[in-house]
Amino acid sequence: DGGITQSPKYLFRKEGQNVTLSCEQNLNHDAMYWYRQDPGQGLRLIYYSQIVNDFQKGDIAEGYSVSREKKESFPLTVTSAQKNPTAFYLCASSTTGGVNQPQHFGDGTRLSIL
């Protein structure tokens, strides 16, 4: 079955540590996205990529970094500069640059501070 796989499901970060969240899709989608979800809030866009080797900052990119070396993969690194990283992180993808298209979501990674 085609879909989006996020791993790990739960992740814990120590102070001063960088952590990387994995996102892999086998839907052959061009566009991929990372969102942050906090309780009682909608999703906020961190980074997105419409094509391999290119990505753009979203609304809350500070303290995060991404890469897009392969079409299937869009890992997100939460750096030590992100002072409030505890949240639910969702990865999504969509077709052909994603213009006016719905996005397909993974099951998320829950990140907590130790």
Added chain:
Amino acid sequence: AQSVTQLDSHVSVSEGTPVLLRCNYSSSYSPSLFWYVQHPNKGLQLLLKYTSAATLVKGINGFEAEFKKSETSFHLTKPSAHMSDAAEYFCVVTLPQSSKLIFGAGTRLAVHP
């Protein structure tokens, strides 16, 4: 600027009664609109989408939504709630000619026996 307002943060219904989740949007252009559902600790699943075709859109699991341009609304309805419908629902609008989505804050639906 594009924005989405979900008018109720929580809605509670009895099983077998109708569901109404309200969404108003603001857009300078003809928008594309979506409703997504999220069950606890899961990703979002697309329920339905409006992309300037029929104004009454049918989705999965018996849900439907009507696009009303004069009221700038896109309310989600279902004739009869099931216990499995208990989840959080998000109304979403796209920026014009963009892949970026703008999410509402969500409505949590509780279904009681």
